[in-house]
Amino acid sequence: MRLGRYKPAPGPLLGVGVLLLILGFLAAYPLAMLLYGSLHSTPPGTPGEFNLVGYAKIFSAHDASVVFNTIALAFVKTVLALGLAVLLAWIVARTDTPWRGTLEVLITLPFFIPPIVTAMSWGMLGNPQVGLINQVWKAVTGSTSSPINVYSYAGIVWHMMQYSIPFLFLFIVDIFRAMDPSLEESSRMSGASKLRTFRSITLILMMPALTSSFILSFVRGIESFESALFFGTPVGITVITTEIYNAINQRQGPDYQYATALSFTILAFLFLLVLVQWRILRGRTFTTVTGKGYTPNVMRLGAWRWVTFGFCILFFFVTVVLPIGQLLIGSFFRYMGFYSADMLTLDHYQSVFKNSDFWRGFRNTMLLGFLGATATMVLGSIVAYVSARTTWRGRRLIDAIAWLPWMMPGMVLGVGFLWAFAILPHSIPIYGTIWALLLAYVALGTPVSVRVMNGAYAQLGYDLEECSRVHGGSWFQTFWRIIVALAWPSFAVGWILTFFGIMRELSASVLLYSVGSEVLSVVLLKLWTNGAAEQVSVIGLMMMILVVLFRAVQLRFLNRRIGMA
Amino acid sequence: MSKLGKILGMWAGALALTLIGTAAHAQSAAEWDQVVAAAKKEGKVVVYSGAAPNSFKRAVELFEKAYGIPVEILIGRGAEIRERVRTERSFNRNIGDVLINGLSTAIGQTMAGDVQDHGPLPNVAKLISPFMDPPFNHTDKIVPTNPTSWAIAVNTNLVKPADEPKSWQDLLDPKWKGKIIYDNPLSNGGGQASMAIFLEKFGREWVEKFKAQQVTFSDQYTIAHQRLARGEFAIYAPFIVSETFNLKGLPIKGIVPTEGKTYSSQMVGMLTGAPHPNAAKLFVNYMLGDEVQTNFADLGYTSVTGKVSTTLPEELKPLMHGKLFDIMTEDRLQKAIPILEQIFK
Incomplete structure (x- = not known):
């Protein structure tokens, strides 16, 4: 594999140097500030002393149970979500299940809704006393017990899965789509069953994407906050992020030393996981897109296609229709969950539309979303390219630095950005401007963009690049017209993930925004703090409409390019 | 000294005290007018608030209407506001003028040096018991606005x-x-x-x-x-x-x-290194004014100056x-x- 790597013309040292500078500033610098915070008795700028008190606090029985809870929840969530995501992605990308284009948009919807909104929904649907699902169950079976309780470990896992499945699905579906089916056909022609072909060829070819997805999702599970806050705290389940939240927000003086020490300990653990992934994939090749022409085909399932269709619809019903339907209906009533004629109102919509804060936040978020997602994807594409397709010295380091922000809980990383930008010389006007937000968003989005593009590049054969070089194409021409052109569906998916990641980001936004640069997440926080949960839902629904539009446009382009039915 | 002399002396003393008091009052009123003029010149006031935005919405509108000084509000959760303020102060990046935060967080911030002495404020005299004493009126740096x-x-x-x-x-x-x-x-x-x-x-x-x-x-x-x-x-x-x-x-x-x-109460104070100190002082003072306190009473909060709601059922x-x-x-x-x-x- 290494022999086949393409050796670029421009000075690799310069390229690596520039990338190291950019990533160092965006990712390593804020983390260095946090590392200082974990080793110092006071935050930067305040007199104190270096000590290990923060780390010492971690080694308690309480923290051991918190860490165990967190890892167990994240692991179970990731395994279940990945299994379902692979199945759904395979159905949508590689079978003749009807209405696949529509299903693809619908399956991804829950990912884009603010978690507090779906948490409200599931609180209404799955609470043991008066939850709708339990009420229906009792009415149908005559039972007096409630089978569903979202305020439990299972509830936390389920709520996390609402986000993980669509997220992983988005990752995996394009990998399935970009796969040359000739390998699978060879397997079938050699007598292997469909199942064996799927297990021995399809899954193995997807190893880079699957392990990346697993790790991304597992890390996200470790850092998941809202699910545990809403469904764990009421019944005494604590995870690392709620512990950090308490250390920062819920004590009289925020304990940043403990919060950052805990975060760095987790970062070290997660980094080990990444190293394991690198070890697993080292020396293996996963090329499926080569210079040879192929037509992505689909597996004909016969009558089974209605079973797969039914499965997708069931998934859509449980993860979208139930919670979103609850939100939609609730948004027309004065209080969510109280459905009587005298409570009917359009006030929540009117309040949102008349809210100048909302529109200002919306404009700023759109601007930052477009700029941020584009910049992030460009950076991610280059980093992934250098890491996956060159022999440049330092490429591993670049890849590792780009990973770092993903492994740090958002609420801690937000403080890292605040410290990092504030400490800069006044001649570098970042703090207090919209640039601070943009830079933070790029840093936060880069890990996903690198993973998305890495998965895509890993499938591209080197023959295409070599062909371009033989015909006189420059490094840039080759990168742009071969690599980017072939990997662009993944680029588009990454862009959308990043765009909506920016739309939802709160931890860094609330510390870095300034007057005039309010973003949507801050507006949502404002409404939530005012107790206007129904207006938060209205905005959540509007965000979903936006997703449908974006996804429809993206898939239309995609269809045109690869002729998907 | 004769009895008459003593009486005349007392009268003279009282008269002198009255005159001094009036002069001092005239002087402080003049000084306050200077604060108002300087605040208008500063042109705006930036408020960092950890309070529920709706509780201060009307108060801010009343302030803007009274003085024609626009108010820019940054909201966040109490601890986020606290860290933002601390960081800005530590690195000389001061953007905020006024702090609004819950009692215990605000006192923690005051002890940490985030809040500076607001000096004499005319409306502080309106505070009634127990709000005129610590922990509410804390070392002349923060004052209570709307007890929850x-x-x-x-x-x-x-x-x-x-x-x-x-x-x-x-x-x-x-x-x-x-x-x-x-x-x-x-x-x-x-x-x-x-x-x-x-x-x-x-x-x-x-x-x-x-x-x-x-x-x-x-x-x-x-x-x-x-x-x-x-x-x-x-x-x-x-x-x-x-x-x-x-x-x-x-x-x-x-x-x-x-x-x-x-x-407990929301507290308001002037941030250390406030870029618009006079506007900040004016804002803090105005939060104890009759209009704002009546508004708080209307919203169901206890008035720290004893104002009574006119609209509360x-x-x-x-x-x-x-x-x-x-x-x-x-x-x-x-x-x-x-x-x-x-x-x-």
């Missing part, structure tokens, strides 16, 4: 009037076992402050018995309201009485316990402005937290 008070709320579909809890003590009644939702006592806020008061007043045994009631804890009061209204729980505490306005039409009723409501007045029990101060809270952690962690 906490009571008990019940779901009226589940709790008949005869069964309603009358006091905080009634929360230990076995009939409420598993039916109470309470703000997380380990989180900074009403749940913790109130539980610290119960610990002091009723003792550790009471707190342990309360825990044994199989209480569900919540970090989100909005969610707690919803769960109470839907009938998942019969009782919610501590209930922010001013939230009654947001819950109109729901089967929720606030009850003032016989001991009184626990309470009569039936809500006992709840909104009923008897107060106790307030938790920073030093006492710090002593209580380790015990609460032992019990609830």
